[in-house]
Amino acid sequence: MAGRIRDDDIAEVREKARIDDVVSGYVTLKRAGGGSLKGLCPFHDEKTPSFNVNPARQFWHCFGCGEGGDVISFVMKVDGLTFTETVERLAEKYGVQLRREDGGDEPVRPRGPARGRLIEAHKVAQHFYAEQLATPDALVARQFLGQRGFDQAAAEMFGVGFAPRDGEALTRHLRGRRFSDEETVAAGLVALGRSHYDRFRGRLVWPIREANGDTIGFGARRIFDDDRIEAKYLNTSETAIYKKSQVLYGIDLARTAMKDSQQAVVVEGYTDVMACHLSGVTTAVASCGTAFGTEHARVLRRFLGDHGTTSGEVIFTFDGDSAGQKAAMKVLESDQVFASQTYVAVAPEGMDPCDLRMQEGDAAVRDLVASRQPLYRFALDNILTRYDLDRADGRVDALRDAAGLVASIRDKTKVETFSRELSHMVGVDIEQVRAEVRQAASRPARTEERRPQRAPDPAEAPEPPRPALPSLSDPRFLIERELLKLVIQHPAGVGRTTTHVTGADFTHPTFQGVWEAVTAAGGPASGAEDAGWANRVRGAATDPAVVAAITELGVEPVRGTSDPNPTFAVAYVYRLQELTTSRRIADVKARLQRTNPVEHALDYNRMFGELVMLEQHRRRLREGAVGQAGAS
Template sequence: MAGRIREDSIAEVREKARIDEVVSSYVTLRNAGGGSQKGLCPFHDEKSPSFHVTPARQFWHCFGCGEGGDVINFLMKIDGLSFVEAVERLADKYGVQLRREEGDVREDRPKGPSRQRLIEAHREAQEFYAGQLATPDALVARQFLGGRGFDQAAAEQFGIGFSPREGEALFKHLRAKAFSQEELVAGGLVAVGRSAYDRFRGRLMWPIRDASGDTIGFGARRIFDDDRIEAKYLNTSETPIYKKSQVLYGIDLARREIARSSQAVIVEGYTDVMACHLSGVGTAVATCGTAFGDEHSRVLRRFLNDHEEFRGEVIFTFDGDAAGQKAALRAFGGDQNFVSQTYVAVEPSGMDPCDLRIKDGDAAVRELVARRVPLYRFVLSNVVGKYDLDRADGRIDAVREAARLVASIRDQSKVTAFAQEISKMVGADIDTNQVLSEVRRAANRPAPRPDQRQRKPVEQAAAVPRNPVPDLRDPRFKLERETLKLVIQHPMTIGRITGDVGPNDFTHPTYRAVWELIAAAGGPGAGAGDPGWATRLRDAATDPAVSSAISALAVEPVLTAKEPDASYVALHVFRLLELTTMRRIAEVKSRLQRTNPVEHATEYNRMFGELAALEQHRRNLRERTVGAQ
């Protein structure tokens, strides 16, 4: 087993792996001022961006969920990698030659093949399949593509290939590349019966890639009549690197255009994605063998920059048949996942984008998307259209079914608008108030059970935690926060100025714990010239609250428009020390008031002398503060 990766190699990875570039593969980032970038957090649902990246300090932090760290930590969390896997992956991407300690040292690896090995196996498999598309055995595959308007250039653009009908062709090829059977089975490329055999045989192959462009699975289409597997499409089963509920085909090609245009087009198949992209609709993606769900929404929102401050468009394309209408209903049910406006693009003839491109050309595909209609209008029209609106009972039934649908939405602010839409669709004697009445009836929210009713004051008081930790952003702790930001972000500037600062100068327990970590690491000066200073502090924290605070302090801009200099730092340090002195003065004064000067003359005089010294120290600090301004 290889030895542990050397610390200098890890430091080189942290230095060369640009955090904004790595994070941008998963999240759309926009400038937030002060050298910071922000976007929607990939680790929790939010409607306003609170996820910040500071490239200058190679750090990220979410002010919503409190997660944060460096580039290695980000990759570990978002892709479920071990520390070693994340370092190796970044080293490979940024050309860092990893050096290791001598000896057989146990590494931080999970059981089973590493993610990097699975990714490498899929890359080799994709290249193998692509090469096989040019062979005589793949004639039917090439004819299939040609019949759908895709030439060789299109096949190369999307990495399409062919899996040989021979049952062990890929297995033998990858074994010759030094991949183990365990790795190939874990990655879903090979299955095992009496012996190992290729998972995909005699099929047209689409590589499914993640947002960073790594192949993580395949979609395989049936093209031979004698294929023993009847399913038209086979997709990679769930593996450590492939989760179908989180995968969108084409996201690697579409993500930049989605971010640029704030528009995403959801189509139903691989060929539809190809047809859209080749027609100029570069925002098209598709699910892989499963319905569009909440996890897919979260993936898209990160690239759409979909939040309360900025609204984009999500456009679904559905067939005009019953299955398409059912899919539209599902999409309507998940409509609240987006801040963006949701639309539907349906070709009246029922053709999907691929067929439309074959028949009418690229312009027709672009026109299809341009003719989109609001999703809610499409869904409600389908519901109302099932009834005979010339009959009074038909109108009532239409209103009741549409009202049940509206009652199910989570965003109650849209109910009145939807009710007005239904009223217009049904017409005749149905007004908005009648529709709203039906919506309320459909909602039919039951009265709360006795155990759900408002608790008595005593019960409420009991539920409040005793001695809660104050908010880190409480104005009382502003000076402590700013001083620690300087220590973490500008250790070279702050240098020896903090020599008199100690744990007692921080009244918030979390800030005090941060300072104690700084002191244990050698003090503020120890971070001078160390690009991994903030990471070193964060890694040393055992309390999640302290760890989160360090990442926040590392990315939040300091309160000055220019680069902090020694006088700016001194201003904060002297003010911090002055506040501590003032608290000490208040304590001594309180004790003096409680001490009898006759009965305890010695103690009284000692405290009086201490108070005089503290007052002089406070005046000196005030003068130094004024001098630093």
């Protein structure tokens, strides 16, 4: 059995896989001061960015959910990989040769086809399909594009191609490029039946790309009447690199415009994305082979750079028919994953953006987006059209139905505004609307109350919870926190100034654990010239709370300076030891209070002398801290 990957190779992966480069492939990052970057956390829903990346320390930490770590832990968590799989993926991407402990210089061989080979196979396939679009056999495909207003330049812009009807043309081409059948099947490009054959045959194909431009799958449209597969569209099946619930077609072209304009337009198909971009709506994307869902929303939100402002917009385009209305109502259920305002744009006569562009031109597509209406208003209209509002009973029924929609809105600050609008639309008194909304909101709670409750079993009584530790950001621990940030982020600037610091100087148990990890790693002086110092400290910790604290301290900017020197650090050491001395003074004073100066004169005088020395020591530390602060 092969041994573990060598530690020095893992360290090289950490060094070469720049954390800001890796994370920016998943999260839109902005500068946050102190050399850090900030964005929305990919691991929990949030409206205000609390996810921090420190490129100098190669750490990331979310102050919202508490997750943190290095570049390897980030990829493990975001892509659901094991440690070994992550190291292998990053090593392949950044050109690091991995070796096993007991395998000499023999390279590590990952299980199954490597991700890089799957990406390369898709790249080759995309070029092959694009070239085939110019062949005589692809006449119907070119006609299909031309009838929808897409010329050769448009096809090239989006990488559109044609899958030959042969059935094995791509299979042979990939074999000729030295791809194994195992690799092409794993990539989803080739299927295995009685023999190997092309997954897509006789269809117009669109490459589906990641945000960085790598092709990871294809969408294929039926264009021949004798195609034995009736489905209008076929999409790449789930593979190691293609997850349809997380893929947005066009994100590679739209991500920059989305970030700059704080707007995203979600359409329903590949040709709609093309029509929007060619019409000047360069923020358009679409889901691939599945309905737009929560995972898509999270991906879109990260690339949108949705920071909780009300200026951002997410605009959905739907057909005006019942299917489109149903899709809009489904989006409404997950609307709160966006901090941006959410809108719906419905073209006249239910045309999609592609049809609209063909019939009325580019300006009509831009006007469609500009004429958007709030999603909640679209949903209310959809509900109210079911009732005859000219009849009293119709208004009552409409109010009860719509009140449930208003009550379900998770942003409670909007409930009153929606209630007033509902009052106006239905034509009933606002107090009646408020009462219905309150009643609708209470129904789920009453259902829970009616549910039978099992009598508690004393044997199953949980253990009393342990007292929660104070927050690491509590002002009482400010000096401890800032000194440890200096130690982790700037060991060269700290040097040997912490020689006399001990674990007893830290009052928060987690900070004590951090200092123990620092000591176990050799102390700040040993990390002065070590680029992997922060990871070495993190590796010396065993308590998960301490590990998390180290990543947190590794990304948070140091107060007061961006380039600390030993003088700056000494001031914090003096302040920390002054606090330790103050605690000792309080302890001695308490013992003096409990000691009878007559019956225990010797002990009393000894403690009194100790108190005098401690007071003098504290005064020197205070003066030293002030002097060092002035010098720095």
